[in-house]
Amino acid sequence: MEAVAEISELRVEAGGRLLVDGVSLRALPGRVTALVGPSGSGKTTTGRALLGEFPPGARVTGRLRTAPGGVGYVPQDPASVLNPARRAGALLHDIARLRVRHLPRPARAEALRRHLEEALEQAQLPDGTALLRRYPHQLSGGQQQRLVLAQALLAGAGAVVADEPTTGLDVLTRRAVADRLAAVAAQGIALVLLSHDLELVRALADEVLILHQGRVVESGPAPRLWTAPRSPVTRQLLGTAGEKGGDTSYEPEPEPGTAAVRPAPPATGDRPTPRGRLDVEGPGPAVLSIRELVARHGRTTSLRMPELDVRAGECLAVVGPSGSGKTTLGRCLAGLHRDHTGRLLLGGTPLPRSLRRRSTAQLAQVQYVFQDARAAFVATWPVLDQVARTAVRLRGADRAAATREALTVLAALGLPPETVRRLPAALSGGELQRAALARGLLAHPRVLVCDEITSGLDRASRDTLLAFLRARLDQDPGLALLLITHDRDTAALADRLAVLDDGEILQQGPAAEVLDRPAHAFTRALAGRAASRAAPAG
Amino acid sequence: MNALGAFALRRLLLGLGQTAAVVLLVFALTEALPGDAAVALAGDQPDPARIAAIREAMHLDRPAHERLLDWAGGLLHGDLGTSLVSGRPVTSYLSGGFGPTLQLAALTLALLLPLALGLGVLAAARAGGWVDRLVSALTLGVYAVPEFALGVLLISLFALHWDLLPPTAVGTSGSLLDDPAALVLPVVVLLSRPVCSLARLIRAGMIEALDSPYAAQAARYGVSGTRIRWAHALPHAVAPAVQQLARTVDWLLCGVIVVEALFVIPGLGTVLVAAVAERDLPVLQGLAVVFGVLTVLVNLAADVVAHRFTPRTEAAA
Structure with missing residues (x-):
């Protein structure tokens, strides 16, 4: 078969670092080629090379041949390529105009409309023309x-590069994305998938290239690679993924790079597990009680919660698909979303709706850790000072004591003093996420709300974080954790689960009970291995 | 579209409030003149008969709130009162000065927009090249020269030394447009600094937008460079530029005092200077109200346009 896009012996060097060395890749029409590897392994550099784009100042050798219709690109964050100042269809219209340029003028408008509708339909946006009038x-x-x-389909691209199309999405949405990409390949387009989402790769890929430190360590047809991996890196990758029963549920990235360096891969026993208590319903008074909560965004009601208690010493996970009202709940508790009726009782006393009305003690008692940790730090101030500041502001601790305590908590989270004395820009996303958690804990809260704090982390960092939270709960019986998550392994830490969808609680109870008798598609997806095996196949 | 309409309506209501505030403030400031306003106004000629005349003309014997109601009621009917100096209605002063100022402002704006857009987009398209460096250096240099200095320089070169253009508008009766040559120098002086500030703002916004992933995506799919610059990158640069433009329009309409004085143009700036010199309080009050209302209107329009190009911001007002 003739390749639509082809790279051979690509070598990219930028800023004295070798990003990619000797990578060859053939994208065949109608086939899915997956590039798998941890961040920094050269996936994105290779993918961008297919687009003919290289980092500024890069030294490039090798051959590149691309499709006549060009190569389309779907980035990890699709919003970044949509112009915020123009309507969503602006670029689509321009692309369509290029396609009808050869026609006589009177025929153009009609052809343009037809091309647009066809492309929208193929991208599974059947009534998309109305969407084009909205802003991104x-x-x-x-x-x-x-x-x-x-955009790629309309441009007539022979190949499409999709960069991490499922990162940060919940289970159900990931399936929809997999379906959509399979449909694209079925139209005869060569799909190049850059991903660390192993289930997506298993469901879609025909060819797999395993990248490690800029080199292809193994490549071949997907079935051969799954059954008879040759390279230790591949075995490591698949072995870690199969750890939880050898099945193919959606797993976050197992970081073969770091795992290869570490002598002992994390075994199942090292993972944090919920305490095997039978009496999860029993002890611990309710620290925070929610009664008749109805939250609104403008005129739409986004959350209805007749009753929910968060008890001392427990970890309550609020799970649900995107848009289910999880974050709204967290924001109501933290006083960040004021537009709601109902009562929030903290240790029996009503909690004011707005952050501004809360006393310093009340502020300290309910702490919130944001999903986007980088946005939650001031860029011009060392991380340590910002973490310690919480204790000074909210508990009146003196600066020296606050700094000592901050250093202790940060060290327990694996952040050494020399790291945290730097500015936020010098820390990775995972490090900042842990620092944000430390900052919340320094207030000595009674309720700690963690909003998707593991979604951007690789597996090892996530496990460290969850183990730390578990240990913290054991040490401090007065603390209650509220985890907002769509990640199964994070939810597995919880004593109790509350399942939200469309702003309503569908199910709540002890974690084991909810996962054993799932009453909702999302819970089933969360709990069920069998269901996820039936995920879309090519 | 609906959201934009709702925003415009909210902003309009706010504008009405701001106008009312301007009217109140102007009245309050007049009231706050030290001592008896009539004595202060009489100034150099503290002749008791004159003070009494002023008192009567301004109805100072009546309580303040009644006078405010009277004055505000008059404003609603377009009656701004009468001049203390000449006894002519204030509106005749304003309408006399408004024509030249409006002509000057309109001409300046008509040239300002294409010039600033062209220079800004040109510099951004060649960012880092010699064209960009030349444009940036020139705009910064010219921006640093105050209007009066540039005006004096241009007059001495073009009018006095080379005798190409008339130095002032003295002698032009009626419309300035009848004597276009008299307009060239004032318009050049008026243009000089706004062109620079606007072009620099547009250049900065354009460079940011051209560097963005959405511009790269458009280039990837074969959209031409010209189209990317004007249709995809420029809207990003419009929002900050339009706010700056509103400030420029304010400044142009509210009587460009220095330029009008320098070129002896009988516009609102000249009326203002004369009214201050003669302590003609009703004329000053009228001018203040007109300037205030114009400022509110121009900024309202700018906010609506900026809002259209930054649809994500909830409300700029």
Whole structure:
């Protein structure tokens, strides 16, 4: 078969670092080629090379041949390629105009409309023409992704590079994305998938290239690679993924790079597990009680919660798909979302709706750790000072004592003093996430709300974080944790689960009970291995 | 579209409030003149008969709130009162000065927009090249020269030394447009600094937008460079530029005092200077109200346009 896009012996060197060395890749029409590897392994550099784009000042050798219709690109964050100042369809219209340029003028408008509708339909946005009139920020993440895909289809791209299309999405949405990409390949387009989402790769890929430190360590047809991996890196990758029963549930990235360096791969026993208590319903008074909570965004009601208690010493996970109202709940508790009725009782006393009305003690008692840790730090101040500041501001601790305590907590989270004395820009996303957690803990809260704090982390960092939280709960019986998550392994830490969808609690109870008798598609997806095996196959 | 309409309506209501505040403030400031306003106004000629005349003309014997109601009621009917100096209605002063100022402002704006857009986009398209460096150096240099200095320089070169253009508008009766040559130097002086500030703002916004992933995506799919610059990158640069433009329009309409004085143009700036010199309080009050209302209107329009190009911001007002 003739390749639509082809790279041979690509070598990219930038800023004295070798990003990619000797990578060859053939994208065949209708086939899915997956590039798998940890961040920094050269996936993105290779993918961008297919687009003919290289980092500034890079030294490039090798051969590149691309499709006549060009190569389309669906980035990890589709919103970044949609112009916020223009309507969502602006670029689509321009692409369509290029396609009808050869026609006589009177025929153009009609042909343009037909091309647009066809591309939208192929991208599974059947009534998309109305969406094109909106602004990008008024579209959901899924709609944005489909719109960007429609751009590639409309341009007549022979190949499409999709960069981490499922990162940060919940289980159900990931399946929809997999379906959509399979449909693209079925149209005869060569799909190049850059991903560390192993289930997505298993479901879609025909060819797999395993990248490690800029080199292809193994490549071949997907079935051969799954059954008879030759390279130790591949075995490591698959072995870690199979750890939880050898099945193919959606797993976050197992970081073969770091695992290869470490002598002993993390075994199942090292992972944090919920305490095997039978009496999870029993002890611990309710620290925080939610009664008749109804939260609104403008005129739409986004959350209804007749009753929910968070007890001392327990970890309550609030799970649900994107848009289910999880974050709204967290924001109501933290006083960040004021538009709600109902009562929030902290240790029996009503909690004011707005942050501004809360006393310093009340502020300290309910702490919130944001999903986007980088945005939660001031860029011009060392991380340590910002972490310690919480204790000074909210508990009146003196600076020296606060700094000592901050250093202790940060060290327990694996952040050495020399790291935390730097500015936020010098820390990785995972490190900042842990620092943000430390900052919340320094207030000595009674309720700690953690909003998707593990979603951007690799497996090892996530496990460290969860183990730390578990240990912290054991040490401090007065603390209650509220984890907002769509990640199964994070939810597995919890004593109790509350399942939210469309702003309503569908199910709540001890974690084991909810996962054993799932009453909702999302819970089933969360709990069920069998269900996820039936995920879309090519 | 609906959201934009709602925003415009909210902003309009706010504008009405701001206008009312301007009217109140102008009245309050007049009231706050030290001592008896009539004595202060009489100034150099503290002749008791004159003070009494002023008192009567301004109805100072009546309580303040009644006078405010009277004055505000008059404003609603377009009656701004009468001049203390000449006894002519204030509106005749304003309408006399408004024509030249408006002509000057409109001409300046008509040239300002294409010039600033062209220079800004040109510099951004060649960012880092010699064209960009030349444009940036020139705009910074010219921006640093105050209007009066540039005006004096241009007059001495073009009018006095080379005798190409008339030095002032003295002698032009009626419309300035009848004597276009008299307009060249004032318009050049008026243009000089706004062109620079606007072009620099547009250049900065354009460079940011051209560097963005969405511009790269458009280039990837074969959209031409010109189209990317004007249709995809420029909207990003419009929002900050339009706010700056509103400030420029304010400044142009509210009587460009220095330029009008320098070129002896009988516009609002000249009326203002004369009214201050003669302590003609009703004329000053009228001018203040007109300037205030114009400022509110121009900024309202700018906010609506900026809002259109930054749809994510909840409300700029």
